[in-house]
Every structure is written in C-alpha cells, then in structure tokens.
Amino acid sequence: MATQFSIKDDDVDIVIGALQSDLTSFMNAWKPIFSRFHLIIVKDPELKEDLKIPDGFDVKIYTKADMDKTAGASLTSQLFSGYSCRYFGYLVSSKKYVISIDDDCIPAKDDKGFQVDAVAQHLFNLAVPATPLFFNTLYDPFCKGADFVRGYPFSMREGVPCALSCGLWLNLADLDAPTQALKPEQRNTRYVDAVLTVPAKALMPLSGINIGFNRELLGPALFPGLKLTKEGKLRWETMEDVFSGMCVKVVCDHLKFGVKTGLPYVWREERGDAVQSLKKDWEGMKLMEDAVPFFESIKLPAEAVKAEDCLLEIAKLVKERFAAEKNSVFIQAADAMTEWVNLWKKVVPASN
Amino acid sequence: MATQFSIKDDDVDIVIGALQSDLTSFMNAWKPIFSRFHLIIVKDPELKEDLKIPDGFDVKIYTKADMDKTAGASLTSQLFSGYSCRYFGYLVSSKKYVISIDDDCIPAKDDKGFQVDAVAQHLFNLAVPATPLFFNTLYDPFCKGADFVRGYPFSMREGVPCALSCGLWLNLADLDAPTQALKPEQRNTRYVDAVLTVPAKALMPLSGINIGFNRELLGPALFPGLKLTKEGKLRWETMEDVFSGMCVKVVCDHLKFGVKTGLPYVWREERGDAVQSLKKDWEGMKLMEDAVPFFESIKLPAEAVKAEDCLLEIAKLVKERFAAEKNSVFIQAADAMTEWVNLWKKVVPASN
Numbered sequence: 001m002a003t004q005f006s007i008k009d010d011d012v013d014i015v016i017g018a019l020q021s022d023l024t025s026f027m028n029a030w031k032p033i034f035s036r037f038h039l040i041i042v043k044d045p046e047l048k049e050d051l052k053i054p055d056g057f058d059v060k061i062y063t064k065a066d067m068d069k070t071a072g073a074s075l076t077s078q079l080f081s082g083y084s085c086r087y088f089g090y091l092v093s094s095k096k097y098v099i100s101i102d103d104d105c106i107p108a109k110d111d112k113g114f115q116v117d118a119v120a121q122h123l124f125n126l127a128v129p130a131t132p133l134f135f136n137t138l139y140d141p142f143c144k145g146a147d148f149v150r151g152y153p154f155s156m157r158e159g160v161p162c163a164l165s166c167g168l169w170l171n172l173a174d175l176d177a178p179t180q181a182l183k184p185e186q187r188n189t190r191y192v193d194a195v196l197t198v199p200a201k202a203l204m205p206l207s208g209i210n211i212g213f214n215r216e217l218l219g220p221a222l223f224p225g226l227k228l229t230k231e232g233k234l235r236w237e238t239m240e241d242v243f244s245g246m247c248v249k250v251v252c253d254h255l256k257f258g259v260k261t262g263l264p265y266v267w268r269e270e271r272g273d274a275v276q277s278l279k280k281d282w283e284g285m286k287l288m289e290d291a292v293p294f295f296e297s298i299k300l301p302a303e304a305v306k307a308e309d310c311l312l313e314i315a316k317l318v319k320e321r322f323a324a325e326k327n328s329v330f331i332q333a334a335d336a337m338t339e340w341v342n343l344w345k346k347v348v349p350a351s352n
Numbered sequence: 353m354a355t356q357f358s359i360k361d362d363d364v365d366i367v368i369g370a371l372q373s374d375l376t377s378f379m380n381a382w383k384p385i386f387s388r389f390h391l392i393i394v395k396d397p398e399l400k401e402d403l404k405i406p407d408g409f410d411v412k413i414y415t416k417a418d419m420d421k422t423a424g425a426s427l428t429s430q431l432f433s434g435y436s437c438r439y440f441g442y443l444v445s446s447k448k449y450v451i452s453i454d455d456d457c458i459p460a461k462d463d464k465g466f467q468v469d470a471v472a473q474h475l476f477n478l479a480v481p482a483t484p485l486f487f488n489t490l491y492d493p494f495c496k497g498a499d500f501v502r503g504y505p506f507s508m509r510e511g512v513p514c515a516l517s518c519g520l521w522l523n524l525a526d527l528d529a530p531t532q533a534l535k536p537e538q539r540n541t542r543y544v545d546a547v548l549t550v551p552a553k554a555l556m557p558l559s560g561i562n563i564g565f566n567r568e569l570l571g572p573a574l575f576p577g578l579k580l581t582k583e584g585k586l587r588w589e590t591m592e593d594v595f596s597g598m599c600v601k602v603v604c605d606h607l608k609f610g611v612k613t614g615l616p617y618v619w620r621e622e623r624g625d626a627v628q629s630l631k632k633d634w635e636g637m638k639l640m641e642d643a644v645p646f647f648e649s650i651k652l653p654a655e656a657v658k659a660e661d662c663l664l665e666i667a668k669l670v671k672e673r674f675a676a677e678k679n680s681v682f683i684q685a686a687d688a689m690t691e692w693v694n695l696w697k698k699v700v701p702a703s704n
Binding site for chain 2: 139153190191
C-alpha cells in the first residue's frame with residue numbers, strides 16, 4: 001500500500017534535552033528538518049553554563065527555574081536530571097505529537113546516500129495504523145510498495161492506532177556499557193530499510209534516543225523516575241527509558257495501541273568512555289532480570305481505560321512485587337511514577 | 353556479534369516440489385548454490401509429463417509410484433497433490449536440515465547487486481540461536497556487526513534453538529489473490545537486510561515458498577492437509593502452508609524453539625492470473641478469521657514434549673473447536689494431520 005498521511009506542523013513539538021551547553025553544531029545539522037516545527041529545549045538542571053543555540057528556530061527554552069516553579073525543587077531533582085530533563089518537555093508540550101532526539105545525534109543517510117528526515121518518518125509511523133495482533137512478514141504493510149501477505153486475516157488489516165515510534169541508530173548503537181566496553185571498535189553500519197509493529201505481548205528494550213509518540217494517546221506513559229544508584233550522564237549508564245518502555249508496551253497492549261520500531265535512523269556520535277562506566281558496577285544488568293518477568297506477568301484491570309490509570313496501576317503492582325526490597329530502584333521508580341502522574345494531571349488540563 | 357557456524361553439507365537435503373515438468377532453467381539458475389547438496393525432487397502426482405532435469409546434480413526423484421507405495425493411493429491424493437508434494441520429500445529425507453524453495457523462484461540479488469546464497473543464509477539462521485522471549489531492536493543479535501541492545505536481559509542472551517527459517521520474496525510478493533488482482537502491477541522491490549525472531553506468542557502467516565527447517569526438532573510439524581475446496585496450482589490458491597505455519601509456531605512456542613523471518617530473499621517469477629483465481633470465491637479469506645483466534649487460544653499440555661505429540665494434540669483441539677462444521681476444511685485438515693503423523697511415525701524410525 002502507499003498510504004497518504006497529513007499531520008499539521010502545528011500538531012508537533014520537537015523536544016530536546018540539552019545535556020551539553022553548546023548546541024550549535026547539533027542544531028545546524030538538523031536545521032533543514034527542525035526549522036518548520038516548534039522546538040522545546042529543556043536544559044539539564046545540573047548543567048551550569050548558558051545554552052548556545054543558533055538563530056533560525058522557533059524555540060522555547062525551559063530551565064531549572066521553570067521546573068522548580070511547576071514541580072517544586074525536590075521533585076525536579078528527583079525527576080528531571082540528566083537525560084530525564086526531556087520529560088519536562090513532554091509535560092509542558094500542548095501538542096498531539098512529540099518527537100525527541102538525543103543531542104549527540106545528527107541526521108543519518110539512508111542506504112542510497114540520501115539524508116533521512118527522521119521527523120517525517122516518525123510522523124508517518126504515527127499517522128498510519130500499527131498491526132500488533134498478527135505479524136506481517138513484509139513488515140509495515142502501509143509503506144510504499146508493501147502490503148499484507150497471503151494469510152493475513154482481513155478483519156485485522158485495519159490495524160490499531162500507533163502510539164509510539166522507536167527509531168534506530170547508525171554508527172554508535174545503543175549498547176550497554178559491558179557490551180560497548182568489550183567491543184570498543186564495534187559500529188552499526190547496517191541500514192535496515194523497514195518499520196515493523198512489535199507484536200502484542202512481546203516486550204522490547206525501548207531507547208529514548210530517537211522516538212516519536214502520540215501524546216494524546218500515551219499521556220504520561222513515558223516517564224522519568226527509574227534512577228540507577230550510580231547513574232551518570234552517558235546513555236549506557238541510564239535505564240529510565242528501558243523501564244518506562246516496558247510500562248508503555250504493557251499500556252499499549254492493554255489499550256489496543258501499537259508500538260513500531262525500525263526507521264528512522266539517526267547517526268550517533270561518540271560520547272564517553274564505556275570502560276570508565278563499567279567501574280560503576282553496572283546495576284542495569286541485574287535490574288532487567290527481575291523487571292522482565294514482572295512486566296510479562298502484568299494484567300491490567302478493564303477499568304484502566306486511560307494511560308494515566310494504567311500507570312498508577314502499574315506503580316501499585318511494582319510496589320507489591322518489590323515490597324521486600326524497601327530502598328530498591330523499583331520502589332523509588334514506583335514512587336516517581338505516582339508523583340509524575342499526579343504532576344501530569346495538575347499541569348495537563350485534558351488529562352482529568 | 354559475528355557468530356561462526358558449521359553445518360556439514362551431508363546434513364542438508366534440498367527438497368523441491370516439481371509442479372512443472374521442465375526444471376532446466378530453474379535448476380541451472382540455482383546450480384552454483386544447489387550443486388554441493390543432495391537434492392530431493394518430488395513430482396506433483398497429478399503432473400503427467402516426464403521431468404526434465406539437467407545434469408550436474410546429486411538428485412533423487414520421487415513420483416506418484418513412490419508415494420503410493422509408502423502411503424497408499426488414497427492418502428497420496430489426500431496429502432501430496434500440487435504444492436503439497438514437497439511434504440513427501442520432508443518425510444523421506446533422513447537429514448537434520450531441510451531447505452525447500454518453489455520451482456518458480458530463482459536466486460535474488462542483494463541491495464549491493466550480489467547474488468544471494470539462500471541456502472547458506474537459511475543454514476546460518478538455523479545454526480545460530482533464536483531470541484523469541486524478548487525483542488531485540490537491532491534484529492538478529494548474532495549476525496555480523498549486530499548485538500543485543502541496552503536493556504536486553506543477560507539471562508536471555510543465549511537464546512533458544514532455531515527450528516524454522518522463513519525467507520522472503522522479491523519481485524512477485526506472496527500476496528493473496530484479491531490483493532494481487534487489485535494491484536496487478538505491484539512488485540516487491542524493497543530489500544530489507546535483516547533477520548528477526550518472531551516473538552513468542554505472536555502468530556505470522558508462514559509461506560512455504562522459501563524455507564529451511566531443523567527436521568530433528570520439528571519432525572512432522574510442517575504438514576500438508578488443509579485443502580481449499582477449489583484449490584488450484586497457484587500459490588495464492590493455497591493455504592496449506594499458512595495453516596501448518598500457525599501449528600508450527602504454536603509448537604515452537606510450547607517446545608521453546610524459535611522461528612526466524614527475513615533473509616534470504618528469492619526472486620519470484622510470474623505465474624498465473626490472479627483475476628481468474630478470484631472467480632473461485634476465495635475461501636482462504638474467511639478461513640483465517642476463524643483460524644487465528646483458535647490458534648491464539650491453544651495451550652498445549654506439558655506432556656507434549658515432541659513435535660508429533662503437539663500435532664496430535666492440536667488435531668484433537670481442531671476437531672473439538674470445529675465439531676459443528678462436519679465437512680469443513682478444518683475437520684479435513686485435522687484428519688490429515690493425524691494421518692500424516694501416523695505415516696511419519698511409520699516411515700521415520702527416530703520418531704517413535
């Protein structure tokens with residue numbers, strides 16, 4: 001099929017978490033793609049220097065002062081430090097669609113050498129249906145030249161709304177610290193020209209590096225709050241997006257929304273030293289061993305009909321499951337989830 | 353990871369169902385790839401003319417006389433006509449791995465213009481583990497240059513044995529008759545450079561056009577028997593592979609084996625007229641509406657520890673579920689499954 005779609009530029013916010021003060025080269029690299037849209041740049045509350053942002057963008061900047069005013073100083077430090085500062089942008093956006101890309105990524109080139117418009121691809125993924133109930137072997141049936149293959153049930157071909165689009169990474173892939181440390185020379189060079197819907201009931205490790213989502217459908221389902229004890233300012237030292245991603249997938253399965261993965265790619269530049277990160281005793285490794293079976297076991301009640309209901313329910317289940325580990329990152333994450341949903345309900349009028 | 357694998361040529365049978373008598377151009381196109389292996393060519397029992405097969409292959413030919421001798425004339429016509437003749441080859445093979453490709457397919461070229469060795473790719477897929485329990489966003493973690501992404505549980509990185517490798521099609525994709533009739537000019541030109549494990553619990557429409565499987569693990573799980581009332585000799589008029597594929601997926605999920613899909617591609621030549629097929633009142637459309645929810649609901653008992661146990665159990669469940677439709681294709685398929693497993697147990701010594 002070759003599905004047409006139209007999303008107004010006004011329905012989109014691009015949210016960037018600024019972990020570095022000088023965004024000049026990042027913004028200039030994205031200029032042809034970003035300049036049509038409204039941008040929300042959220043400065044890491046722990047970043048001291050003033051931001052350097054080139055001219056030519058429709059941009060609103062949020063800093064620690066805005067966070068403190070909206071959430072209070074205590075919640076700000078709990079929720080919005082480091083990569084998690086972007087979630088403040090998700091909160092204060094008033095748009096239907098949000099695209100978010102890490103500030104160490106630039107536009108990638110496709111397998112024919114053309115620059116990829118990551119925003120357009122995310123919006124396409126979000127605008128056309130997802131197909132989580134039966135796997136289509138030719139990937140996204142709605143993309144140009146593709147279709148449903150023989151045997152795909154006709155009653156399922158309408159699909160379901162797509163709530164989340166997860167893009168990928170060329171050059172430096174999103175590996176964990178041990179893998180990256182073990183293979184310092186490894187680069188991802190394989191351009192896989194496909195988008196697919198992650199099947200219902202299957203969990204996947206969401207990366208927050210390069211995503212787009214339907215904020216009307218997902219509400220506060222992408223949230224900050226899972227903090228590793230020795231979390232740093234490098235992607236492989238964080239797990240907040242992976243943890244939140246498992247919640248989102250459970251929520252989408254329950255509410256009958258789809259999650260897509262694949263295109264668009266972004267080009268990730270080098271940042272950090274994986275071997276140094278390894279010295280931190282990488283807690284994330286152990287965390288997933290408990291988290292995955294837990295998320296697989298979750299059944300949400302039929303009364304949970306909005307993302308915020310689902311999230312509060314999951315927070316309750318996390319607290320029950322990990323009650324024995326009083327100070328664990330899970331209990332802290334569940335507290336943060338609840339705080340976050342309450343904050344969302346206060347700030348976002350439509351969520352009540 | 354860049355996983356090494358070694359499969360001996362002697363452990364492989366290539367099974368070709370001959371629906372046309374002159375295989376000269378088909379065989380010559382595949383010569384560089386097929387000539388190292390033992391070939392089983394099974395002649396459609398309804399095909400009258402003698403087969404034309406060029407020299408230079410290690411090939412054993414089976415005809416209706418062999419089928420009648422092994423299965424009896426009645427079972428032969430029930431099980432082995434048309435595309436289903438290949439299943440006789442699966443039965444009489446004595447190898448660990450079977451590769452099967454339709455006789456209207458020739459080797460494809462990859463996105464760089466190199467000829468694809470479909471056999472080598474199937475064997476690679478089968479030799480390295482599958483990862484059905486958690487989705488890896490960078491696709492097959494065992495292929496060169498790829499790995500597990502951040503957040504993938506370490507305890508799941510060993511994966512499970514891969515039992516089935518489903519390849520794809522360039523040029524003429526495997527669409528159903530209505531879709532093909534609606535879009536007679538549509539061709540699949542998108543080369544997606546990826547292999548992925550279909551997640552546990554997700555069903556997909558298996559196509560028998562281009563597959564490889566581990567015969568030691570799957571035994572008789574790929575079976576003929578679902579015949580549409582007006583089934584013809586064109587792929588879009590058949591559903592036996594799609595139906596069997598749902599059984600295989602349920603069996604693999606139960607026995608903790610993996611099913612992969614993606615590479616290798618083959619190039620499918622034109623055959624048949626989709627509009628003519630449409631006049632047959634395409635039964636397959638309605639069939640899947642009942643079959644998918646049924647297969648999704650199946651829970652196999654813990655006592656079913658081999659593929660043949662699982663198959664007999666599924667046949668029983670099909671009969672219960674569709675008992676009200678006495679002469680339906682489902683009941684006939686369940687009867688055929690039972691006959692097929694009994695035949696397998698008789699012919700394949702290790703299966704008892």
